[in-house]
Amino acid sequence: MSIKTRLKINTIASVAAVIITGVVFIGANSQMEKVSRKETKTAVLVKGITELEILTYDYLLHHEKRSEEQWKMRYDSLQNSLLSGEFKEPAELAVLERVNNNLKGIKYNFSQLTEGYRNGQDRLSNKTTIELQERLISQMMLSSREAVSDSFKLNELTHRERENVRQKSNMLTGFLISVLAVVITSISFLINRTISEPLRKLREGTEVVGSGNLAYRINMDTKDEIGQLSRSFDQMTERLKRVSVSRDELVKENIKRRQMGNALKAANRELEAFSYSVSHDLRAPLRSIDGFSRALLEDYLDRLDEKGKDYLNRVCRASQRMGQLIDDMLILSRVVRAEMHYEEVDLSAMAREISSNLGNSRSEHRVEFIIQEGLTATGDARLLKMAMENLLGNAWKFTEKHSSAKIEFGAKRENGKQVFFVRDDGAGFDMAYVNKLFQPFQRLHELAEFSGTGVGLANVKRIIQRHGGDIWAEGAIERGAAFYFSI
Amino acid sequence: MNDRTILLVEDNPDDVELTLRALKKNNILNSVTVARDGVEALDYLFATGAYSGRDVKKLPTVVLLDLKLPKIDGMEVLKSIRSDDRTKLLPVVILTSSKEEKDLINGYKLGANSYIQKPVDFEQFTEAVRQLGLYWLLLNEPPPIEKGSL
Ligand SMILES: Nc1ncnc2c1ncn2[C@@H]1O[C@H](COP(=O)(O)OP(=O)(O)O)[C@@H](O)[C@H]1O
Ligand SMILES: [Mg+2]
Numbered sequence: 001m002s003i004k005t006r007l008k009i010n011t012i013a014s015v016a017a018v019i020i021t022g023v024v025f026i027g028a029n030s031q032m033e034k035v036s037r038k039e040t041k042t043a044v045l046v047k048g049i050t051e052l053e054i055l056t057y058d059y060l061l062h063h064e065k066r067s068e069e070q071w072k073m074r075y076d077s078l079q080n081s082l083l084s085g086e087f088k089e090p091a092e093l094a095v096l097e098r099v100n101n102n103l104k105g106i107k108y109n110f111s112q113l114t115e116g117y118r119n120g121q122d123r124l125s126n127k128t129t130i131e132l133q134e135r136l137i138s139q140m141m142l143s144s145r146e147a148v149s150d151s152f153k154l155n156e157l158t159h160r161e162r163e164n165v166r167q168k169s170n171m172l173t174g175f176l177i178s179v180l181a182v183v184i185t186s187i188s189f190l191i192n193r194t195i196s197e198p199l200r201k202l203r204e205g206t207e208v209v210g211s212g213n214l215a216y217r218i219n220m221d222t223k224d225e226i227g228q229l230s231r232s233f234d235q236m237t238e239r240l241k242r243v244s245v246s247r248d249e250l251v252k253e254n255i256k257r258r259q260m261g262n263a264l265k266a267a268n269r270e271l272e273a274f275s276y277s278v279s280h281d282l283r284a285p286l287r288s289i290d291g292f293s294r295a296l297l298e299d300y301l302d303r304l305d306e307k308g309k310d311y312l313n314r315v316c317r318a319s320q321r322m323g324q325l326i327d328d329m330l331i332l333s334r335v336v337r338a339e340m341h342y343e344e345v346d347l348s349a350m351a352r353e354i355s356s357n358l359g360n361s362r363s364e365h366r367v368e369f370i371i372q373e374g375l376t377a378t379g380d381a382r383l384l385k386m387a388m389e390n391l392l393g394n395a396w397k398f399t400e401k402h403s404s405a406k407i408e409f410g411a412k413r414e415n416g417k418q419v420f421f422v423r424d425d426g427a428g429f430d431m432a433y434v435n436k437l438f439q440p441f442q443r444l445h446e447l448a449e450f451s452g453t454g455v456g457l458a459n460v461k462r463i464i465q466r467h468g469g470d471i472w473a474e475g476a477i478e479r480g481a482a483f484y485f486s487i
Numbered sequence: 488m489n490d491r492t493i494l495l496v497e498d499n500p501d502d503v504e505l506t507l508r509a510l511k512k513n514n515i516l517n518s519v520t521v522a523r524d525g526v527e528a529l530d531y532l533f534a535t536g537a538y539s540g541r542d543v544k545k546l547p548t549v550v551l552l553d554l555k556l557p558k559i560d561g562m563e564v565l566k567s568i569r570s571d572d573r574t575k576l577l578p579v580v581i582l583t584s585s586k587e588e589k590d591l592i593n594g595y596k597l598g599a600n601s602y603i604q605k606p607v608d609f610e611q612f613t614e615a616v617r618q619l620g621l622y623w624l625l626l627n628e629p630p631p632i633e634k635g636s637l
Contacts, residue, residue: 292505
């Protein structure tokens with residue numbers, strides 16, 4: 001039950017208490033009124049009978065017509081007041097009946113009297129008449145006494161009723177008030193319990209959570225407003241906990257990353273030292289091998305036969321090739337380590353420049369370059385140039401055996417992404433080995449046919465990957481090759 | 488022209504031999520003094536240590552300086568040369584197998600006059616030495632500091 005309904009019930013109960021008390025009061029009041037009306041009636045009755053008595057004496061003394069008339073009027077009004085219907089209780093009605101009968105008796109006697117007086121004024125001294133008169137008078141007196149005492153009885157009854165009504169209404173009011181007091185108190189108590197106790201729990205919960213314990217839950221299961229509030233609070237704490245957990249994880253992750261970054265830096269430094277020593281120390285002996293082989297070929301030529309010369313030439317070529325391999329390897333490691341400086345790079349212009357350099361070389365090779373205009377990408381200009389040089393250089397190299405050749409640089413949209421390509425119609429390659437192309441020192445062509453170390457495409461792939469892009473190739477033997485990349 | 492000596496700072500005897508051979512093949516017949524490490528090179532230049540009897544005013548025409556040297560490396564030697572008034576203007580050619588850009592940039596920063604990478608291919612090396620000889624020994628005027636002592 002919600003606090004709102006509870007408060008509503010309490011209000012309704014209070015209002016009901018007031019109304020009921022009012023109704024009881026009004027009821028008691030009207031009862032009292034009725035009783036006082038009865039009292040008035042009995043008073044009128046007593047007065048009327050007493051007056052009737054006085055009028056009787058008056059008549060008996062003077063025998064006046066006026067007194068007789070007055071008596072009759074008084075009697076009629078008494079009769080009327082008896083009929084007014086205030087009294088309904090059987091006891092009251094019985095008393096009234098008796099009063100009525102007595103009055104009737106009085107009336108009868110009085111009319112006998114008046115008749116007697118009217119018939120014979122002269123016979124007034126008559127003994128029987130006097131006797132009759134006396135009897136009538138005494139009878140009348142008796143009846144009137146009885147009527148008066150009955151009226152008093154009636155009065156007493158009414159009085160008792162008044163007491164009764166007063167007591168009853170007092171009792172009822174008392175009872176109702178105590179019942180309502182109990183109801184209102186208990187509801188108030190309930191409200192108090194369902195509000196202040198949960199409020200205390202809620203306050204404690206917020207204090208605990210506020211002090212940083214995000215694992216604390218209030219767990220109130222009531223369905224009222226405070227229950228809803230505390231559940232919302234629990235949910236909020238839960239969410240807060242999740243957020244702070246993910247924040248903690250983030251911090252941890254950051255530390256891990258920093259450590260990894262440091263490790264990476266250390267590895268980079270090591271790699272740098274290594275490649276420095278490679279470029280120095282590995283090349284030095286090669287230089288000796290090559291240099292002294294040549295010295296032999298030059299200074300001791302006359303003492304060497306053809307085979308000896310051939311062997312020495314092979315030694316020279318091998319050491320030169322190894323020198324080339326070392327150099328290319330160093331380039332590869334430099335690409336990996338290079339710092340990236342992002343800028344808008346005009347790839348079309350780059351392709352034009354590279355192609356004109358290739359065209360200027362001394363070779364007889366003639367190639368038609370088709371370069372799409374206005375192709376740009378965001379990236380490191382130096383590294384992207386290296387990639388483009390490799391791709392276009394390869395295209396140039398692998399079309400050299402063809403009398404005429406076409407090399408294209410362009411872009412197309414694939415899955416909403418811009419994909420650049422370098423395409424040629426040269427020697428091509430076997431698609432079965434397409435995966436080997438991008439691995440360092442892997443080549444698909446014989447050295448005797450096409451020179452090279454097999455590091456170029458590995459470099460290109462590293463460069464594209466460092467730009468967050470992808471590279472892939474298509475080709476067919478003697479039908480050319482195409483290299484696609486996205487940045 | 489023959490009093491124009493060359494100081495070759497090189498620790499690798501093979502490279503010394505090959506450099507001498509390349510010079511000879513290019514008819515550069517100046518006398519060549521060889522220093523095997525950085526300390527020896529500086530001793531020679533400033534007439535200290537083993538070279539304390541040498542006339543400090545007689546500077547070589549050109550110094551061919553390898554970078555990777557025992558004791559004091561090439562860069563340190565170059566720094567010392569450039570920070571001393573007597574040798575401030577002495578032509579120094581860095582002659583090294585290193586292809587590291589870092590070395591190249593540092594070399595020029597410290598005031599190297601030229602920079603030759605020693606290729607594996609001896610022919611290329613001979614060609615580089617030839618150009619070097621042409622420029623520094625035939626065309627280039629010796630630094631003015633020497634004029635008084637000549
Ligand atoms: N445009 C091309 N046409 C045919 N084959 C190619 C092309 N580009 C690369 N390849 C193949 O991929 C191999 C690796 O290329 P790359 O890494 O550049 O090495 P390199 O050019 O030194 O041989 C090449 O040896 C060749 O077999
Ligand atoms: Mg290549």
